[in-house]
Amino acid sequence: MLEVRGVTRRFGDFTALRDASLDVGAGEFVTIVGASGCGKTTLLRLIAGLDKDYTGSITLNGERIVGTSLERGIVFQEPRLLPWLVLWDNIAIALDNTLLSAETKKEAVAAQIALVGLTGFENAYPAALSGGMAQRAAIARALVGHPSILLLDEPLGALDAITRMRLQEELLRIWRHERVSMILVTHDVEEAVFLSQKIVVMDTGPGRVTAAIPVDLPYPRDRASAEFGALKHRVFTALNDNAALKKAEIDYLI
């Protein structure tokens, strides 16, 4: 469904992303892991259409991506709610430019608020919401237009461990309910193994994709199981290989 082929993004002389390729099937949950600066956010922004300056090709259902679209919902690292709008309006704003009737819009917003468990907070301003609630609202805003793919840029990174685990389960529930494809960028390996069907490992200098590890554990996954641990180990190894290779290069240089 989503195909990324040989995508390179340069900022001047700096190559943020080199020759990256990636496939996401319909309804598939893919995570991208890697150290800071490996180009994972750059790649996500290219898929979102927020950044158009690249070489290579990115297509969704065979069509080349040009600019942003409500077909591709995005959740940023921080909730990015508009502080002057109440929760309801913050979610409804995503439907401002759709042709739906007012009644349909209203139903969609109410359904989405219920899905993320924020019913009763419709008239709250973002300043009154906790970090977890705000991020749920951001997820609802990205989903309300029923995109075919949801892009999540480390959405849980700023949350505490408990809220984070709870929201990971929420994400799974939402993913199953909405049957939407998801790309989640994270640097938390456990999160990646817990959530996704495929883990794409990236590395720095220049940013590139180094491995794609399929995860075929059945849902719901047990974080304490041996299989879970083995997969985590595999992802860590892939990440460490990158680090080890780099170290070898440096040794060689010396």
Added chain:
Amino acid sequence: MGKQLGFVQLPQTALSVPTVSMPKVVPMTLLKIRAFFAEQRYIGILLPLFILCLWQASATFKWIEPVFLPAPIKVIEAFWYMLTQQDLLLDIWASVFIIAQAFAYGTLLGVGLGFAAGLSRKAEMFFSGTINTLRHIPTVAWIPLVVIWLGLGAPAKIVVLAKSIFIPVFLNTLQAIRGVDHNYIELAQALKLNKRQLVRRVVLPAILPVVMVTLRYSVGLSWALVVVAEGISGLEGLGFLIFRAQNLLMTDQLLVCMVLIGVIGFLLDRLLLAVQNHLLRWQRGFGGRYA
């Protein structure tokens, strides 16, 4: 409970001997006054009350000649006289009318052109040179020319004051738009908002805190300038009265005008503050409850 324990454990030390405190006798009225001012919202009355007392004292003990500073009661009498025998209300209205109109035109033009320049670099290049030059010509320096053109009446003052409100509103609107968090612009892009929606739902609310402060600031400034403008040229209004009173050495009337100017300026600001608090009700900043 704590005291009791202490007493039991250390019965012989002088420190632990409990003292029987006599209930202090405080007059009821004093208690009431104290309770009244203990409430935060009345605390603002204290200072004006003190100044008034000082003023009265200076009259009672003849520290200052009445011709320089008449007693408060004389000023109140003068106020009543001006209100009933002269056209004080009309003069107040003349001044308020000028500031209201100048405020409306200055704000509309300032926000409008500020938006144009803020949203388009081209428009900014077109306007900014001219406006940044005009802004260095003080408002008072405009009065003679505009009076030659428009005469001594209200229109000349409205034009001059609208200009004095326009300049800060324009500059701050422009800067505030340029300072809107890029993340919000990106969000609007992701949500596919069109230009009109971007302005109405993102840019306008984002700059409102800055614009509101500018409006309050420039209204205060312009209210002061109304008085100057009316004093320089004019046949009515509080500014006219105050300079007339000076020429005729009617210090009591002069003080009436001064107090009125202060009070009306205060009320204008409170009005705008109420509007600001309503428009910015989503903001949760430092509430000032530190001490």
